[in-house]
Amino acid sequence: MNIELARPDDLPELLDFLYAAFRAGNPDHPRFEALFPDLFAPAAEAMARHQIIRKGGRIVSCVGTYPMTVRIAGCRVPAAGLGQVSTAPDMQGHGFMTQLLAAAARRMEEEGAAVSWLGGRHDRYGRHGWELVQDGYVFSFSGGALRAMDENLLVSSAPGSAAEISEAMFAMRDAATGVEDAPESYRIRLGRGEAEVWTAHRRKTDAVAAWAVVLPKARRVADFCGTTDGVIQIAKSAALRHGSLSLPASGADKGLLERLRAECAYMRIGSQMLRIVSLVRTLAAYRPLVEAAMPSGCGATLRMTRGEAPAEEVVLGAGGRAIELDPKRMARLLFGPERAGDVPGVPADLHWLNAVFPIPFTIPELFHV
Ligand SMILES: CC(C)(COP(=O)(O)OP(=O)(O)OC[C@H]1O[C@@H](n2cnc3c(N)ncnc32)[C@H](O)[C@@H]1OP(=O)(O)O)[C@@H](O)C(=O)NCCC(=O)NCCS
Structure with a gap:
């Protein structure tokens, strides 16, 4: 199956294709140029963010990956948003999405992302390596x-x-x-x-x-x-x-969280679908935060298995016992919402991990894809 990068000439067809694919399940779905004017410029760089499959000359499936740097708690995290996952209604069930998600994951790895995130169904994307983690807190104000x-x-x-x-x-x-x-x-x-x-x-x-x-x-x-x-x-x-308003805030902004909590009508925990593209890059990005939280004298080796590919390892603090997890469990250990010690596969006696993890991750809605 041939996967191509979209080109500027593809823009009108891609926009019509996406609209038809998403409108099939939601007749009120807006057109994508209205929804995401920033992602659909007729420029080579913007268009090449979309990987597409053609059959009989027409676009039948698409996925977009959008690299961005997230600044959080003094750390700069290279992240890639995933969106525009779609297959033409008459071509679904042939594995196009599955192929494009694998291609997108390879691309994010090659392009240097630490983590990838998306807004979408856990039962769908969970099978392809993304996991539900905590994305800050959402505070509601009533008018x-x-x-x-x-x-x-x-x-x-x-x-x-x-x-x-x-x-x-x-x-x-x-x-x-x-x-x-x-x-x-x-x-x-x-x-x-x-x-x-x-x-x-x-x-x-x-x-x-x-x-x-x-x-x-x-x-x-x-x-x-x-x-x-x-x-x-x-x-x-x-x-x-x-009439009302909700404001999502990062777990990193402690002073703001206290004030929002004092003044809000409701609060809930936000969630996000996230995939650890590279454990090494993720912990390198969060190093200032992790090092500041490490209790002295403690240590462990985090090992993330990756199917057929070699496992990735990162030594924390003084090193020591290995904690081996698949990427989805590793996402939960690093980003919550549960305490690190409650993630299945983490030895119960490593209490100090709860002082270090979870680390915060938040994508403001203006940057959702
Ligand atoms: C969701 C969507 C992209 C799936 O595209 P697709 O090309 O049919 O996906 P696949 O063929 O890879 O997989 C379809 C299903 O069949 C299964 N499947 C996977 N490989 C398959 C194969 N080779 N043959 C048959 N079925 C397969 C998968 O489990 C999948 O289930 P899911 O829909 O619950 O995820 C498509 O239905 C769509 O465009 N929907 C409307 C837009 C939308 O909602 N996009 C997601 C936004 S978050």
Whole structure:
């Protein structure tokens, strides 16, 4: 079976193909150029993110892999999002998706990803190596039951297409948990889901304290940065406007988590489908966090089996006993939601692992694929 990379000329056919494949199960499914304007530019680089299979000349199956660097708790994690998994309705059940998922996994490995994530069914993607792990916490604010606002902050909002994001505002993202991006592509991303940009200014100085991207129909915060006070003021104000609002926050942002918990109406644990593409690269990316949490004198060797391929090993701390897990169990050990010691296959007496794992991983919705 021949797997190709899509080219700029394929764009109209690919968009029609994706729409037909997804609309078959959901008549209200939006077209993909509206859903993800940033992923479907008629440029060679953007198009080549899509691996396709043709039969009789037409596209019958597709998968997209989208590399991005996630900044989290001072670590830079090379990750690859997986999306646009689709087969033409009349060609399903012939193993096209299965072949493309394997090709996508090979590609992510070659391109240097540490982890891969997707939004999709666990019963489907679980069979292909992705596992449910914790993706931070989701806090909900209700528009009717808000406590007093902070008088020192003024909040305003604008449609994403008209929002003024200054260089200084954009630079605030560098200190936040999130995905690295350039201002130009970020602007295109703001075309997603009728996004609004909300900004909290300090009343006295007019300085921007925080800003956030809100998806009004979904009533969710899709990305944010800035001070905790500013973020909370925006969440409350947007909840008042839209009736309610949810804000997903990373497990890494401890101070923010405390304040959100104190002010929210509800909280739940977020989840994500994640695959460890490379154990070595994952633990290299998270090294500052892992080293800071390692209790002195403790150690173990993590060994991840990989089917026919040789196992990958990483020595933690002083080294020692090997903990051998398949990639799905390893994903649970590293990223939760259970405590490391509760993951099947982890020796019960290695309590110190609970001080190191789980490590946080969060993808803001503005970067979902
Ligand atoms: C989901 C989808 C991509 C599957 O594509 P496909 O090419 O039919 O997938 P495969 O043939 O590889 O596998 C189809 C099923 O048959 C099984 N299968 C795998 N290899 C097979 C083969 N050689 N022959 C027959 N069946 C096979 C799989 O278990 C799979 O089950 P699943 O649908 O629960 O995952 C397709 O149904 C689709 O486009 N759906 C609409 C869009 C969508 O929902 N995409 C997923 C978004 S998260």
